[in-house]
Amino acid sequence: MPRSRILFLAILGVAVIIVVIIALNNQPVSPEVQAQRDATATMAARNALLANTTTLIVNYGTEKRRWLEDAATRFEAQHPNIDVQLVGQGSMESYRALSAVTDSSTTYDRGKPIPALWSPGGRIQVVMLNADQGRDFATQCKDLVLSPLAFIMWEDRANAFESFYKDRGGVTFDNLEDALSAPKNGRWSEIGGDPNWGLLKIGYTNPNESNGGFMFLMALTHAYLDRTAEATIAELTDPRFAEYARRIARAISIEPLNSSGILMDNMMRQGPATYDMVILHEALAIENYQIAIDRHGQPLRVFYPQYNLYSEHPLCLIDHPSLTAQQREAALLFQDFLLSREIQELARVYGYRPAVTDVPIFVSDSPFNEARLREAGISNNIGQTLVQPDGNTLKQLLTIWNRAVN
Secondary structure, three states: OOHHHHHHHHHHHHHHHHHHHHHHHOOOOOHHHHHHHHHHHHHHHHHHHOOOOEEEEEEEOHHHHHHHHHHHHHHHHHOOOEEEEEEEOOHHHHHHHHHOOOOOOOEEOOOEEOOOEEEOOOHHHHHHHHHHHOOOOEEEEEEOEEEEEEEEEEHHHHHHHHHHOHHHOOOOHHHHHHHHOOOOOOEHHHOOOOHHHOEOOEEOEOOOOOHHHHHHHHHHHHHHHOOOOOOOHHHHOOHHHHHHHHHHHHHOOOOOEOOHHHHHHHHHHHHHHOOOEEEEEHHHHHHOHHHHHHHHOOOEEEEOOOEEOEEOOEEEEEOOOOOOHHHHHHHHHHHHHHOOHHHHHHHHHOOOEEOOOOOOOOOOOOHHHOHHHHHHOOOOOOOEEOOOOOHHHHHHHHHHHHHHHO
16 A cells, blocks of 8 residues: 555544544533533642642631531641631621721731631621622622521529410510519519529620620510511611610620620539520530530520521631632632531531531431430421511611610
8 A cells, every 4th residue: 555545544544533532522411420520620720729738717606616626627637738727706796897808908807817718607797797898798608507596594494484474475585574574573583483593694695796696686676576577777766676675685684795605605604593594596505405414413495586587607708809819719618618418417416507408407317306405495496587687777776776775
């Protein structure tokens, strides 16, 4: 065969192979295969970007400290080039500090580095921060875990209070107001309790500093309005609402703390002599249930307000020019990890309801399904979920509260 013909056939063969390869690559694939290809490409790009050590600063609400520390340790084991630095801070405190950040800022809150990720207790703080900044400064937010507000009481106190008000709905804001007002004036002897218990002692956190405190304020507001629909500024500026808020706040003699985690720790350490009840996230009751028995010989009981809301614990990327491309990629990688099935199931161990809907809550291997916790009051029925207003109305509510109680 002539050499020219051999060369022609060789070139033709290579061309056919190239055409076949192109055709195979351009063939339609199933959504599952394409998703796998996209995920592989994304992971490869992230790994290349994160080849060097990246410091990831995460500012978070303190009540979820134990779960987040556990999760971060697991994440760093899988991603040794990412150094996750967790900075616990009250949600309202961190909201105010981030509100003061400008594009030219290099630090925030007494010289701290600006975080790549922010996870306050609730979307309440996200709405207010973005309203202050006039843009989506906290962006790409995804809810991590959920926890509704709850009345958390020692069992003997709960039994006495519930029995006394059994015909009026048991443990509610309305009945707390009745118990704290004249002529009862908060005396346990007047509401079926042991006279030696003295006065009804209720703990809540400062709405100016704590997401738990703001949730308390929201639930209290909707108990006053007696509806789920969002509050209006006209209703909040009505003097009757201010008087209601003042009456409740002044009847509760314990000075509010700035941290939900610290308040619950104090209740566990000091016992019924200091706190008969705290109004905090459900997760803290679950996490401390056995501690209460071990330290004080009795369990906790949980009741939900009639109008309630979830602490969603969103995790948001902070949109600031000081953050590098590496930090942004590390942030999104950490966000994905926290929403993985393994870490969402881990959240249940720490008393949190998974935010990912396909991870069940009340199943056989979940702490939420333990008989003792169900008997304590842990339930899927957390009351009616109230509608949260916009950021400006939330800020007005806080202003009205401060003027009423100070």
